[in-house]
Amino acid sequence: MTELEEHVANFMARFNASDLEGALADFSDEGRYIDEFGNVHAGKIEIRAAMTPIFDGSFGxxxxxxxxxxxxxxxxxxxxxxxxxxxxxxxxxxxxxGLDILVFDGARVLLKDCYIKAKEVLVEPIS
Incomplete structure (x- = not known):
């Protein structure tokens, strides 16, 4: 297993372990999380707010x-x-x-861009 594969595996394991603090620690200070709706959460404070329901049981x-x-x-x-x-x-x-596109800077996550298969497609106007 490469070093990058280890970082990815450790980061993804945090979600099953309900380890919000560990997941946040894996993000760089400049990290961004783009959720399945296309909302961009920049920095650990915004990422924490967006990810808390994933880890605290709000969604089951x-x-x-x-x-x-x-x-x-x-x-x-x-x-x-x-x-x-x-x-x-x-x-x-x-x-x-779904799938995640992850971009790292060494051991830290710079970007987690999440996509989910859905019945409706998100169409955004450009003008």
């Missing part, structure tokens, strides 16, 4: 399964495809598939 019990990781050590980029299993408070179970 979440379990990520990493399906595939593709890394380019030269550019310090990774593509991670995953499946998310969600168990609600009523014990209902649902699933979604």
């Amino acid at each position: 019990d979440l379990a990520y399964t990493v399906e595939e990781t593709i890394v380019d050590p030269a550019s310090e980029k990774a593509l991670v495809t995953w499946t998310l299993r969600i168990t609600g408070a009523d014990n209902s179970v649902s699933m979604m598939r």
Whole structure:
């Protein structure tokens, strides 16, 4: 396993461990998180606010399964495809598939850009 693959695996494992503090520590001070709606959260304060519901159970019990990781050590980029299993408070179970584009600066995450498969496509006007 390359050093970049280790950084990616450790970062993704934080989500199953409900380790918000660890995930935040993995981000660089200039880090950005682009959520599935295209909202940009810059810096650890904004990233914490955006990610807290992922880690605190607001969305239910979440379990990520990493399906595939593709890394380019030269550019310090990774593509991670995953499946998310969600168990609600009523014990209902649902699933979604998505991917993250991760950009690193050494061991720190500069960018986490999240995409999720959905029934509706996000179309943004350009004028």
